[in-house]
Amino acid sequence: MSGGKLSIAQSHEEPHYFSRVRILEHIEREPIHNLLFLERQSDWQSALYSVSSQKTLMSHPRTPENCLPNRATSNAAIALLLFLLFVGCDRGREITSTDKPVLPPIPKLLALTNMVLIKPGTFIRMKHLVTLTNEYWLGKFEVTQGEYLQVMRTNPSYFPGDLNRPVEKVSYLHAVEYCAAITKREREAGHLPPEWEYRLPTEAEWEFGCRGGTTNLFNFGDDQSKADQYAWTAENSDSTTHPIGQKLPSSLGLYDIHGNVWEWCQDWFALYPQSDSTNPVGPPQGKFKVFRGGGWNNEAQYARSANRFMMAPASGTHFVGLRLALCQIPVGLNQRIGNN
Ligand SMILES: [Ca+2]
Numbered sequence: 001m002s003g004g005k006l007s008i009a010q011s012h013e014e015p016h017y018f019s020r021v022r023i024l025e026h027i028e029r030e031p032i033h034n035l036l037f038l039e040r041q042s043d044w045q046s047a048l049y050s051v052s053s054q055k056t057l058m059s060h061p062r063t064p065e066n067c068l069p070n071r072a073t074s075n076a077a078i079a080l081l082l083f084l085l086f087v088g089c090d091r092g093r094e095i096t097s098t099d100k101p102v103l104p105p106i107p108k109l110l111a112l113t114n115m116v117l118i119k120p121g122t123f124i125r126m127k128h129l130v131t132l133t134n135e136y137w138l139g140k141f142e143v144t145q146g147e148y149l150q151v152m153r154t155n156p157s158y159f160p161g162d163l164n165r166p167v168e169k170v171s172y173l174h175a176v177e178y179c180a181a182i183t184k185r186e187r188e189a190g191h192l193p194p195e196w197e198y199r200l201p202t203e204a205e206w207e208f209g210c211r212g213g214t215t216n217l218f219n220f221g222d223d224q225s226k227a228d229q230y231a232w233t234a235e236n237s238d239s240t241t242h243p244i245g246q247k248l249p250s251s252l253g254l255y256d257i258h259g260n261v262w263e264w265c266q267d268w269f270a271l272y273p274q275s276d277s278t279n280p281v282g283p284p285q286g287k288f289k290v291f292r293g294g295g296w297n298n299e300a301q302y303a304r305s306a307n308r309f310m311m312a313p314a315s316g317t318h319f320v321g322l323r324l325a326l327c328q329i330p331v332g333l334n335q336r337i338g339n340n
Contacts, residue, residue: 110191111326112182114140116253118209125306129276130204137326138201138209141244141255142166142263143178151181157241158318164243166261166321172289172313175200175264175322182324200266201325203308204280206292210305212252217304219250219257227300231259237296241318258303261321262291269310279330288312295319
């Protein structure tokens with residue numbers, strides 16, 4: 001824009017005059033490209049008013065600078081302005097809902113079908129109260145050889161022949177890898193909200209689920225002679241594992257939670273704290289990881305709800321397997337999301 005036009009606008013001191021002159025100048029010179037500088041609807045309306053009501057503008061002194069464009073250019077400019085107005089090219093208008101970026105929906109939790117929901121609650125451990133404040137899920141069955149093979153492409157088990165037997169000879173480290181693979185698969189399938197993950201249960205989660213509100217030696221009571229109905233132990237196993245789900249379940253619907261194979265837990269082994277605890281996860285480090293529930297290789301007394309054993313995390317043996325847990329990731333540990 002030349003300095004001459006600027007002085008004309010200022011000399012007439014008309015609020016809209018300068019903008020009209022400037023609009024018409026741009027219509028005349030660059031009817032498409034330069035019109036994009038108009039950022040308010042009022043500017044467009046002002047421009048239209050000026051072009052269609054030439055008398056208004058003509059009432060101002062005619063100078064080479066503020067002369068109206070010729071008729072052909074004006075008609076083209078009017079058509080262009082009308083088109084831009086009706087197609088919504090006004091850059092100053094408010095962003096509507098249709099302009100907002102579409103974010104992917106947050107997945108709803110869809111647990112695997114063979115999981116049992118465990119509600120929050122408390123239980124007594126070594127005379128101390130343990131409180132679990134969040135609901136979580138436990139696998140209805142031990143992880144089978146078939147399930148492990150499908151995900152990990154290998155089957156480390158000592159007892160072959162039936163893929164419905166529980167997987168064993170799986171180390172704690174490989175069990176963790178399996179849980180992470182399930183988490184990744186279910187997350188990619190859109191079945192897991194960001195704050196949920198599959199993992200090994202903590203000892204407290206395992207025992208609370210096993211007990212199902214009972215305070216007895218076993219979840220079926222204190223009568224060990226009933227163990228044959230609920231568990232594969234050294235008394236009835238014939239020194240081998242058995243396909244999952246053949247014995248009676250616990251009151252919560254958990255099969256083989258006593259016996260068949262022992263089950264890895266998340267915790268490092270340590271003596272329990274001599275106090276009440278909430279959502280305990282065990283010590284931050286250690287030498288051995290805990291496994292629970294007894295197995296085909298030990299008598300029923302070792303399958304008690306409270307019994308525990310431990311092994312180095314890199315070791316695997318033919319009487320230890322795993323059971324999946326589905327839990328919320330504690331606040332502050334969300335950095336694990338996406339690393340699974
Ligand atoms: Ca078991």
